[in-house]
Amino acid sequence: MNDQELTTWMTAIRHRLHQQPELALHEIHTTALIKQTLTQLGIRILPYSGETGVVAEIGHGEPTIALRADIDALPLQEKSGLAYASKVNGRMHACGHDFHTAALLGGARLLKAHEADLTGTVRLIFQPGEEGHVGAKLMIKNGVLQGVQAIAGFHNMPQIPIGTLAIKSGALMASNDNFIVTIHGAGAHAAMPDRSQDVIVTLGQLITSLQTIRSRNIAPDAALVLTIADVQAGHTFNVIPDTAEFKGTIRTFSATNRKLAMERFYDLVQATVKGFEQTVTIDWDQGPSCVTNEPILTALIAKAAAETLTIVPALPCNADDDFALYQERIPGFYGFLGSGGTGVLHQSTYSCDDAGLIYGAKFHLLAAKTMLQAVTQGQLAKFKPSVESAVVNSLQSL
Numbered sequence: 001m002n003d004q005e006l007t008t009w010m011t012a013i014r015h016r017l018h019q020q021p022e023l024a025l026h027e028i029h030t031t032a033l034i035k036q037t038l039t040q041l042g043i044r045i046l047p048y049s050g051e052t053g054v055v056a057e058i059g060h061g062e063p064t065i066a067l068r069a070d071i072d073a074l075p076l077q078e079k080s081g082l083a084y085a086s087k088v089n090g091r092m093h094a095c096g097h098d099f100h101t102a103a104l105l106g107g108a109r110l111l112k113a114h115e116a117d118l119t120g121t122v123r124l125i126f127q128p129g130e131e132g133h134v135g136a137k138l139m140i141k142n143g144v145l146q147g148v149q150a151i152a153g154f155h156n157m158p159q160i161p162i163g164t165l166a167i168k169s170g171a172l173m174a175s176n177d178n179f180i181v182t183i184h185g186a187g188a189h190a191a192m193p194d195r196s197q198d199v200i201v202t203l204g205q206l207i208t209s210l211q212t213i214r215s216r217n218i219a220p221d222a223a224l225v226l227t228i229a230d231v232q233a234g235h236t237f238n239v240i241p242d243t244a245e246f247k248g249t250i251r252t253f254s255a256t257n258r259k260l261a262m263e264r265f266y267d268l269v270q271a272t273v274k275g276f277e278q279t280v281t282i283d284w285d286q287g288p289s290c291v292t293n294e295p296i297l298t299a300l301i302a303k304a305a306a307e308t309l310t311i312v313p314a315l316p317c318n319a320d321d322d323f324a325l326y327q328e329r330i331p332g333f334y335g336f337l338g339s340g341g342t343g344v345l346h347q348s349t350y351s352c353d354d355a356g357l358i359y360g361a362k363f364h365l366l367a368a369k370t371m372l373q374a375v376t377q378g379q380l381a382k383f384k385p386s387v388e389s390a391v392v393n394s395l396q397s398l
């Protein structure tokens with residue numbers, strides 16, 4: 001099997017996935033196609049209790065390392081104009097998880113061909129539900145990391161040329177916390193505000209004061225974004241409403257700043273609302289922590305990948321990825337692989353180039369071999385699991 005044959009095989013799989021995109025935790029046909037393909041390759045599929053997602057293994061014995069691809073699509077109407085565009089209205093593989101799935105299947109095929117040379121076990125994780133922060137959490141709960149000592153994966157990037165891998169040691173992608181705040185006051189006639197407890201005035205104060213977290217609590221050279229993206233209050237010109245609501249997100253690259261921002265957020269919201277004699281409900285959705293690459297593993301994979309790929313430094317990306325949840329527990333590497341397409345991720349005109357798939361497959365082969373060797377030689381022994389989850393969980397009782 002040469003590169004061209006493998007590319008053709010992966011391309012056919014990707015186009016099938018692309019035409020039938022399935023949303024987070026509803027990847028029924030995608031799961032079936034992955035299982036069918038692995039079975040055809042003679043790769044053993046492990047029992048897995050989740051309704052979607054697949055876990056499989058190649059090789060034998062210790063150590064065990066893992067490769068991960070996410071498999072879900074987005075609720076978006078495709079406008080790419082591709083011959084193999086989505087056949088499902090309002091759903092699209094706009095983040096290229098079809099590319100990730102096909103490339104990991106290609107990597108599995110390469111690994112199967114090299115199975116006799118493997119010095120341990122390679123676990124393949126086809127993860128559902130990356131969009132919405134649910135998939136990695138669910139798979140970890142279902143035991144997917146049991147016995148695994150290192151993990152690698154990549155996200156395609158259409159703006160990076162094919163054959164290029166962008167890498168960064170340490171924090172690569174931002175943490176993500178989403179909030180919904182509901183202010184409860186008392187409505188009244190708009191001409192008699194003294195009879196109200198006006199939630200709109202409180203809302204206005206908070207929209208501006210919450211920005212002081214970025215400008216007055218976080219160091220100027222650190223990255224943090226706090227965006228209020230949705231505001232709902234009232235319905236007409238002469239009625240002060242009973243409640244007001246706003247939603248938004250906080251992104252940052254530091255566990256310390258993440259904790260600080262959350263503490264200041266709660267303090268500001270609760271104190272402001274109290275000051276206006278109102279009450280508040282804060283609904284906090286703790287998303288993934290930062291995607292944080294283990295430095296030694298990053299250096300080893302970069303060195304091994306340099307034979308096949310052009311290595312460039314990655315810029316930090318303010319998007320999140322629940323690959324971070326694996327990295328909170330075991331040493332991991334996540335890179336940005338060039339997919340040379342058009343548009344940007346999560347855009348209706350996004351596309352990626354199938355010529356990039358072969359590099360994805362080869363990445364998986366060399367990352368697996370590198371991790372097996374690194375674990376065997378004890379090179380990742382200094383890794384300490386992150387305590388960030390525990391810290392943030394303790395804040396949720398505030």
Ligand code: NI
Binds near residue numbers: 095096097130155
């Ligand atoms: Ni994605």
